[in-house]
Amino acid sequence: MFRTPSASLSTRLPTLEVAVQTGPLAASDGALPEDPQKLFQNEINQNITDSGDSLLFGYARLQVTEATAARAGRGFQAFQMLTFMAPSLFGMPLEYRRTSLRAEVQIMNDRGQVIGTYEGIGRSNVRVAMYHGYSQSDAPRLADADALRLALAQIRPQLETDSDTLRMQLLATEPIDQNAIKLEMHEINVSPFPEGIKRSIVSAGL
Template sequence: MRAVKINLYYIYTILTITGLLAGGCKSAKVPLAATPFAPLHERLPPLETAADPGPLALSDGILPEDPLRLLTNELQRNLAEPTDSATYGYVRLVITQAAERRLNRGLQALQMTLLLTPTFLGVPLETYQTDLTAELQISDAQGHLLGTYAGKGRGRARVAMYHGYAQKNAPRLADVLALRDALAHIRPQLDTAAARLRPLLLAHPVDNPTLPTTAARGRR
């Protein structure tokens, strides 16, 4: 009988965790969609975009379309001028390194025994952390690489009640925040380089809007 009570206790605890994490957490929609407004002093001309997730493609969190969407948002909001049709080069996002960790997982067993009381007091069940390095490769219309700019980023997403995110959303949010952080570190480099890049890009428009092989290979 005691064994049955213990089993029921853990079943109720697991069901409680599932219900709380599904319905009582922050929404990840706003952080995933938001891009900070920090435009370059001199924007680049309109560019064709491409993204290579590299090792981040193995992540359980990020969606295949997220890197390109983040790059496009960053380009439209901060880096390049608006475009109607003409483009003057290429920008390629390449994620060269990525590492993911799950922090504080040891606290979950303790929280289960305490019926999740700590999570109501601000203690997360666990935290997803992503560290990555990303590059932006800028090429002209002929596919000549004009510059490569790299930045490191870190993203963290806590799994917790009310002040955290649901288990299913946290891995993706950590990946997205890390990539956005890397882009934020790249932005000042482009701000410095824009005066040099702009005339080189404006020299020729892109005739065929596809990423050239030279640009796709990236840094040599």
């Protein structure tokens, strides 16, 4: 579920501290609270930043600004019930779970100043079936994860275009004082970000 495609930037950014605001996705019955954090952290580590660098030169913030979930094809269920679920043997779905979302990624310098903002849209369509699809319990979570993964895939080429400039701007400042940052694995209110945004802090390879 958390597999990230390998599509590294040609010019990787220095290591960034990761922050996530799930916004409307937090109300979804699909994604677990930690899912967006894991997906974004994987994307940052695998494709965006220098994985071997222990110094933090800024922040990468993911914000889900819009999210909607829907169920489609539920008429299949009525037909399946009338036929004693026989069509399931031949791959007929019970329904589809779909998620559409809009995500924004901001790159900030060590002072929390935004130096780049990028937006992507993701739309997923997950098949629910007894033998040839996902279960009704797993499909909503997968739909949310797939939609976010697709949105991040749209953002990646935008970062590629600006990667040289972003790297130069990030390295032009001092590394973040890591001793002044309380690294915890739960959501807290922080001051380094503008307006005291709420974030999930991870060790980012420290």
